[in-house]
Amino acid sequence: MEMREKILMFIEKNSRVDVKELSIILGVDEAAVLNEMAAMEEEHVICGYHTLIDWAKTGIEKVNALIEVRVTPQRGRGFDSVAERIYNYAEVNAVYLISGGYDLLVSIEGKTLHEVAQFVSDKLSTLDSVLSTKTNFILKKYKDHGTVIAEKKRDERMLVTP
Amino acid sequence: MRNPLSQRITEIEPSGIRKFFDIVSEMKDAISLGVGEPDFDTPWHIREEGIYSLEKGRTFYTSNAGLKELKVEIADYLLRRYQLKYDYNHEIIITVGGSEAIDIAMRAMLDPGDEVLIPQPSYVSYEPCAVLANGVPVIIELKEEHEFRLTAEELEKAITPKSKLLVLPYPNNPTGAVMEKKDLEAVAEVVQKYDLYVISDEIYSELTYLENHVSIASLPGMWERTIVINGFSKSHAMTGWRLGYACGPRVILEQMLKIHQFAIMCAPTTSQYAAVDALQNGDKDVAQMREEYDGRRKYLMYRFAQMGLRCFEPYGAFYVFPCIKEFGLSSDQFAERLLAEEKVAVVPGTAFGRSGEGFLRISYAYSLENLKVALGRLERFIDRLRKEKQ
Numbered sequence: 001m002e003m004r005e006k007i008l009m010f011i012e013k014n015s016r017v018d019v020k021e022l023s024i025i026l027g028v029d030e031a032a033v034l035n036e037m038a039a040m041e042e043e044h045v046i047c048g049y050h051t052l053i054d055w056a057k058t059g060i061e062k063v064n065a066l067i068e069v070r071v072t073p074q075r076g077r078g079f080d081s082v083a084e085r086i087y088n089y090a091e092v093n094a095v096y097l098i099s100g101g102y103d104l105l106v107s108i109e110g111k112t113l114h115e116v117a118q119f120v121s122d123k124l125s126t127l128d129s130v131l132s133t134k135t136n137f138i139l140k141k142y143k144d145h146g147t148v149i150a151e152k153k154r155d156e157r158m159l160v161t162p
Numbered sequence: 163m164r165n166p167l168s169q170r171i172t173e174i175e176p177s178g179i180r181k182f183f184d185i186v187s188e189m190k191d192a193i194s195l196g197v198g199e200p201d202f203d204t205p206w207h208i209r210e211e212g213i214y215s216l217e218k219g220r221t222f223y224t225s226n227a228g229l230k231e232l233k234v235e236i237a238d239y240l241l242r243r244y245q246l247k248y249d250y251n252h253e254i255i256i257t258v259g260g261s262e263a264i265d266i267a268m269r270a271m272l273d274p275g276d277e278v279l280i281p282q283p284s285y286v287s288y289e290p291c292a293v294l295a296n297g298v299p300v301i302i303e304l305k306e307e308h309e310f311r312l313t314a315e316e317l318e319k320a321i322t323p324k325s326k327l328l329v330l331p332y333p334n335n336p337t338g339a340v341m342e343k344k345d346l347e348a349v350a351e352v353v354q355k356y357d358l359y360v361i362s363d364e365i366y367s368e369l370t371y372l373e374n375h376v377s378i379a380s381l382p383g384m385w386e387r388t389i390v391i392n393g394f395s396k397s398h399a400m401t402g403w404r405l406g407y408a409c410g411p412r413v414i415l416e417q418m419l420k421i422h423q424f425a426i427m428c429a430p431t432t433s434q435y436a437a438v439d440a441l442q443n444g445d446k447d448v449a450q451m452r453e454e455y456d457g458r459r460k461y462l463m464y465r466f467a468q469m470g471l472r473c474f475e476p477y478g479a480f481y482v483f484p485c486i487k488e489f490g491l492s493s494d495q496f497a498e499r500l501l502a503e504e505k506v507a508v509v510p511g512t513a514f515g516r517s518g519e520g521f522l523r524i525s526y527a528y529s530l531e532n533l534k535v536a537l538g539r540l541e542r543f544i545d546r547l548r549k550e551k552q
Contacts, residue, residue: 010457021461024464025457025458025460025461025530026457027460155201157197157201158183158197159183159186159187159192159194159196159197159507160179160182160183160186160194160196160197160507160509161179161183161196161197161198161199162177162179162198162285162287162335162513
């Protein structure tokens with residue numbers, strides 16, 4: 001595996017790792033890791049270092065929805081320009097171009113059900129190229145970013161075994 | 163009333179691990195580095211295959227030697243990974259873990275008084291199994307200066323006219339030592355010179371970090387004198403499924419199969435179906451786990467170097483075996499104090515034989531976060547010991 005791939009595989013699961021530690025674990029030079037990471041940030045291969053939060057446990061209200069959007073693609077620019085008009089809204093977490101029954105999958109976050117609904121009806125549906133929307137509210141997150149959220153696993157092994 | 167017990171069994175010492183386990187269990191919120199099994203769950207697709215076999219009602223015995231599909235997969239796997247050729251039909255038995263394979267191999271091969279050469283430190287069951295099989299264990303004390311590899315000289319020195327069997331436990335629990343091809347070649351020469359047989363316990367064969375594991379049975383003239391033992395516990399994180407296997411010449415396997423059929427009948431059916439999937443679709447999981455272990459191993463070696471704790475670099479299994487002789491404590495004393503003062507459980511090297519004195523077995527079958535916390539405590543502890551000594 002290339003060093004780049006090794007770094008990415010590791011920090012995708014744990015972006016808080018200290019560079020020194022990472023270089024030990026990967027068995028490469030610390031400066032090399034630093035350079036590679038800086039290069040990848042520059043190239044926007046590494047787009048950010050986020051934290052996976054289970055907001056449901058905090059008591060802070062958050063409502064997430066996945067909106068299936070059908071749109072008319074634009075001549076010359078396909079879906080890109082309408083996607084851009086959508087992703088520029090701060091409420092929008094993610095936008096994916098999708099194959100199948102609809103075109104764009106838009107992930108939205110709001111404080112209340114009402115706020116999300118209002119965003120869809122006021123902002124999203126009224127865009128010229130949007131033909132239709134279908135709103136799916138997320139009721140519970142089980143797993144996100146490859147991590148099971150529901151419960152933290154306990155180590156059930158016996159403490160000492162041969 | 164008459165004594166209900168056999169003399170032989172009462173003379174066998176209980177495992178040194180057991181004693182330590184009792185102490186650790188008393189201790190609340192101890193961090194353990196004492197576990198001899200993977201921290202990973204069995205990969206889901208393998209578990210799912212086990213569940214599916216239950217749903218299908220596959221709850222009957224399999225044939226004594228095991229499911230044909232599984233034996234075929236094992237034969238294919240051993241050839242592809244280690245260039246070992248076995249006929250699935252007569253040269254492979256599926257057992258209840260590698261442990262059963264060790265037991266029945268010894269019982270099939272030993273007559274009263276036959277000597278079994280056992281290098282130590284090593285897994286706790288070889289010695290008692292040899293005794294239970296009427297054999298006489300002859301311990302070879304391995305040396306740190308050889309990175310706990312078995313040398314031809316050490317082997318030759320221990321051989322007597324009664325020597326019959328050599329146990330070769332590599333990659334090694336508890337030391338993490340491996341035997342490279344050149345090491346095995348030297349040992350193989352002695353084995354052939356003295357007409358010995360070998361039980362090669364290769365249960366950690368997938369966990370090597372220097373080169374691919376080499377089986378002694380793949381060397382010229384060794385196939386016919388070797389029983390290879392392997393299994394799914396370490397490679398596929400399947401300890402609780404209790405599934406291993408033994409491979410070797412038909413003439414030995416036939417007799418092992420007799421013991422297996424009368425004592426065990428067959429290995430668990432659910433586990434056997436799950437294991438078929440492990441071999442068909444599990445290579446990626448094995449590689450991933452190996453990579454993860456290797457990262458932790460490097461991290462541990464680095465931290466030991468920082469602490470000034472002497473430790474040879476082990477290239478196998480998921481253990482490191484640091485030397486604690488500088489502190490003037492026995493392994494037992496060190497481990498007990500570390501547990502009492504810092505609530506970190508490690509296993510004293512002596513649990514794996516007398517030659518483990520002065521060493522500790524530290525397992526890295528733990529998440530990096532866990533290891534970091536435990537190592538922080540270990541560092542504090544040895545700093546304190548060094549100050550005490552001044």
